[in-house]
Amino acid sequence: MDFGSINPVILIASLMVAAVPIMLAAVGELVVEKSGVLNLGVEGMMVMGAICGFITAVETGSPFLGFLGGAAGGAGLSLVFALLTQVFLANQVATGLALTLFGLGLSALMGQGYNGIKPPLTPDVPFGPLAQIPALGPILFAHDWVVYFSVAVIAVTWWVLKATRLGLIIRAVGESHDAAHALGYKVNRIRLGCITFGGAMAGMGGAYVSLVRVPQWVDGITAGAGWIALAIVVFASWRPWRVLIGAYLFGGITVLQLNLQAAGSAIPVEYLSMSPYLITIIVLVIMSSGKGRAALNAPAVLGQNFHAAR
Template sequence: MELFGINPAILVASLMVAAVPILLAAIGELVVEKAGVLNLGVEGMMIMGAISGFITAVHTGSPALGFLGGALGAMALSLVFALLTQVFLANQVATGLALTLFGLGFSSLMGQGYNGIKPPRTPSLPFGPLEQIPFFGRVLFSHDWVVYASVAIVAAVWAVLRYSRAGLILRAVGESHDAAHALGYKVVRIRVLAILFGAAMAGMGGAYISLVRVPQWTDGITAGAGWIALAIVVFASWKPWRVLVGAWLFGGITVLQLNLQAAGSRIPVEYLSMSPYLITILVLVIMSSGRGRAGLNAPASLGQNFHASR
């Protein structure tokens, strides 16, 4: 069954795939911000993950090692951010913006000579007869392992933040780093670990773009996905399951506009292409207007530097 020339099962399955890079980056940034650190360098870390993962996969022939290489490449870049903000107490906003600019430039340099090369294919998981179930087989049982891992990571982050002692400590650091320090917790160490986790997620998200979504390397391949991930954290009010909904919403809008173009919609292509970003901005404006509840859920120490001697 098709609606306006669009197959609903293919649409839903495609939006789940389209949402993966943003979902991974956003859930990583949520953990970073829960620790009280505002890292605006998500876009830079994603594109570093994209090129690092692409190069690793091309030379090793292994997509799995490609995702590992993407995570490590982004983590290496995030160490610069961690050093500047947590040790030298640089401004987090300015440092994050600089990280994005550096990542965009350095990834372009690393990518010289890799244009036009195809990476090894990331296969879908074999579910056998389950794939033949009408609608649900296409939606639920036709994806690669990263799609399922992204949902599992969201569930794991939710469980850790809500039920574990480590999650309680992380949230305590984000709410009041001075109180956490007074209780004997290593604030800087905890924040650095959170930054590294966020970078690993962003790097995997970037690697997914260059290895699966657009299996090739081109400059600026992330196309603003890191900024959308930052917006989704605010849209989700710093709650993991809402991050999943926000990422799927953005992925759905992206896929829908592509399907409308393919179906010969009379809406100008330019309007369809800008619609995902426009709708994201509108959602943020609505949620931020007046005394929106999104701001009430932000960690109290978000963006504030910590020094033990204060």
């Protein structure tokens, strides 16, 4: 195998870019799950965000509006999930799956006529001479704003969940909705807020795929990134900073296997392209078993619907 042709600085710089979609989607889903809701529709919300963001960016010419459009698309679809699970008390697993099936279909429908178009370029944040620093420059100071935004979202989420009243309420709702209800918190409304946040983040992550990573529109463009994001939440055992680590890890694997494909390694392309999924499974196994079981850290009422009898 030829690792020599792979430049580590460029590798790190590009893994930070590759990690953005799953990081945004995963941190959104983390907040959703912290409030006790399991939304398996991340893939659907991401792909909706991808097409809504793409259409907005192409039509307005502004990539920034594109990301807002993507967030709106993801949040819009997540509202369907919220309506079904919070108002009509539908099964969360089934509704999440429905969300993914529906999102894949609707995005393909909306995307007709947008194949083969290039979206407007998202420019790098100008850091001036800082970007010229050897090694550190390309890694830290030569990215578009969403890369920094995604790290900021992690930091803010960590701070909100850890140190604010809002975070305490979200965690209370996720650990015991009955107790939270007894204290007078509107369980379903708080969950609605979390679900919408999760949808917006997933949508933005999807928009990053179609606007920066690929950048064009093809049906089912997210190719399982939403499911990997769900796995990363488990990997992170519901801790925001570990989402960052997980996302960079998977970003690294993705970039590395793409680089190996391009470098013409001895491993067949097919086996390289299935590696992110296989490694996800292995990581899930490691995190779910043994003493430090991730499941022990899971929100106590994850996946259970709340119906206020009184």
